[in-house]
Amino acid sequence: MSALRVAPAPVSEATDAPLPPGPSGADAWRWMLKFRRQEGPLEVLADIGEQYGDVAMLDLPRQRLAIVRGPEAVRHVLVANQDAYRKSNQYELLEPVLGKGLVTSEGALWQRQRKLVQPMFAKRHLAPFADHMAAAAGDALDTWERTRGEGERVEVASEILHIGLDTVGRALVGHDFRGRAEEFGVALGEALHEAGAIGRSTGVAIGQYLPGVKGIQQAARTTHPLRWRRGVKAADVLTTIGREIIDDRLRNGHGERDDLLKLLMEARDEETGEQMSREQVLDELMTFTAAGHETTAHGLAWMYYLLSQHPQAREQMEQEVDAVLQGRVPTAEDAEQLPWTTACFQEAMRIFPPVWHVQRVAAQDDVVCGHLIPKGTLVFVSIWSTHRDPKVWPNPAGFDPRRWLGDAPRERSRFAYLPFGGGRRICVGHGFAMMNATLLAAMIAQRFRFDLVPGARIVLDPTVTIRPLHGIPMTIHRRQTAAGEAAAAPAAAA
Template sequence: MSTAAGPTGRQALALLRSLRADPLTGFVSLTNHYGDFVRVPLPRGGKLLLISRPELAAHVLVSNQANYRKARTYKPMTEVLGNGLLTNEGEDWARQRRIVQPMFARRHIDSFAPAMVAAAHTTLESWAARPDGALLDVAEEMSALALDVAGRALFSADLTGEAGAMGPALATVLDAFTKVVRSPLFLVAPNYHRWPTPNRLRARAAEAQLHGVVDGLISRRRAEQRLPGDAGARDLLDMLLAARDETTGEPMSEQQVRDELMTFLLAGHETTANALAWTFMLLSRNPEARDRLEAEVDEVLAGREATAADADKLTWTSAVISESMRLYPPAWIIEREAIAADELDGEPVPADSVVAPAPYLLHRNPDQWPNPEGFDPTRFLPGEGSARHRFAYLPFGGGRRQCIGGGFAMLESVLLLATITQRYRLDLVPGFREEPVPTITLRPRRGIPMRLHRRAAALD
């Protein structure tokens, strides 16, 4: 017998309209009303199955993952990302994953730590010119910082000059994506995301701008006539140009190199920026957790610059980041389509049904997380959480399509948070009320306004 429940008839049709307007609120409401396995009928006989139960997420993402492909809601992103790892499917995706996977080994990731810390210091130097108590939008600041890190790691390039243009271009692309997938026409027109609507025309101009920056960097690197081996690689661009398929020995095509760079640039920059912005908001609201963070950073770093070796010692810092991503997961929902009929806990899953394990909901399942709305980094300290299902926490997805850059993102987030905490404390302006916007990632709608204060420890 199925444990799925959900609305029917006119109620379901009305709900679909509300989900297009505000999917996050709608999904939370559905879960609160119907439980952790929700069935919503879709037009033309299909169904949406919303999952916030970890064992069901594991079935879709691991046990029977061969039967589930990326949902068509990812298709609009091919306009900017091409066939990068985020959007590709099938054998092409598997080949790309084999080529790229070695680049994200721990030894390679650790080599980027100096660039991460250097980018953080560039941001701190810009803050030093501001008076104590200055108002800033931490979401905007973290976006620029994460873009700087991406530029250094991907291209050994300073993108701070481009940040003023690339940030709005990225925001335009994400906004266009959201409008497309929420349009009723997207349900019935497979190529609606390519229609020349005003929304798409704005997005195309932004996409061209982003492609121009990346293409220019690739062209300049090609002109150097330098294809180093792995040991001599300066950055991920060098690694991509030098990479070869272990089976055929073939390099990546020019288009594939660009698609992967665009994917790393957008996905890597966007997720880390949002994770850090939400983290500073949560720390401001939880002063005891912030005090403990400052004490750990002061003890471990003792005033010097952070290194990759410090990441494993900064256990509370890492726990703070992990708990922030529990409450505000970078990828708030994962959508898959059934290739063939399946069954989930007694519920029939017809072919082409949409099955959605939602990290935002999984991370708030009270059976897995006591006080699920509370901010409690102790959940992620060493030795904690052994009783939790491993699919109760999916900040980077799960299964074979788990985000390849998860280790990079965690190292980056820990080092940036520690470096900023050495010198500054950020306080929310009174009365601020967050409003998460569910695009590809979970972004703050109107930024996060905070006051910048120099720490006494930094002045000693």
């Protein structure tokens, strides 16, 4: 890549720390135009870090954009001096889908909701969730047995998204979204895609400065009216189904259900005794569905893509699953006995992190790794380039699950790996997501394997999450036993 002119580093009156290095003027705009390409955001984050270091800045008219990567800088922004930063208004683009849930809310509302929700993901609740997940996954895999021919071409990302929604739905609300799981899944994907596409455009950033425009949602409606309407229409489908589910519980009670919706509706503030309103329950239900479904499913899809290129790692996973499960349905306790399976998923999320960046805005002047971040600067915490930082990860583009075994994880900074974010706003359900992914991967490995279609070109689509733009075309194969017979469906534990 050709060298760009490095902007001078002026000294602030408030501190002797210089501004971060980076392009300015026409050079900065060239970077932003590159950002608009299909895989441009990921290329910009990687190239900026490689060329300018762990803290860099694009100096644009009306807006400074700082890009930080690496454990030290990331820890500073997300933990050590987190009170100097607030959430970017980009998250408001997700409000039609997620309402004022944990992802989008701030301040006292976020603190109250986090306090109410966090106990729901304690280890004691994971066992019944795991049973729901395994039942849903088993039903889906039985359908594969009946409907998928040996060697049939399938689009793995879509297949895993469907199973992922079934498993999350069973754990969250006890069923498949009132028989509308497919409609729900399509609407969720479209709503998140449109919000992400608007958010990465330069048009919405510029639109906020147009006369009469107040806030990023109005800028989105002004600069991307069709995308905004499509996203809102899809979000309306989700909230309609969600309200129907909640209203059904309000009328008929929980019965024998032991799911997250029950916990949400029964949660009480320890100090006030207040429960969540119907709309707050809806917002958190949509948040957990979107987060649990999108991150886990896309992480698994990328794992199968990588395993198809590393058959020895895939075979080791199958051997581990066979040895531990002995042909039965896995339980929550089994997830901890499958280290290689878990490591394969962790490594897939390192290479293709579902959440590829976190945005903050400097609420006051700050100094990060010796560089001034002025008040009002938009800060991109680059998870993508942190996960590929050669100072931390030898052969960073290589797939190597051994990175997650033994003492290796403890020897790295925990801010070198952030698939669920970091700091006090780390995903509250990350333990739930890891268990879900490990159990689903194990159940699939008991019966099936996937091979990438020769010549397939995989294009990354970085919107809200990193998804494959045109899917991942693979062929599905039934695993064979030592006797040459197809592996049988797992049996439930006695």
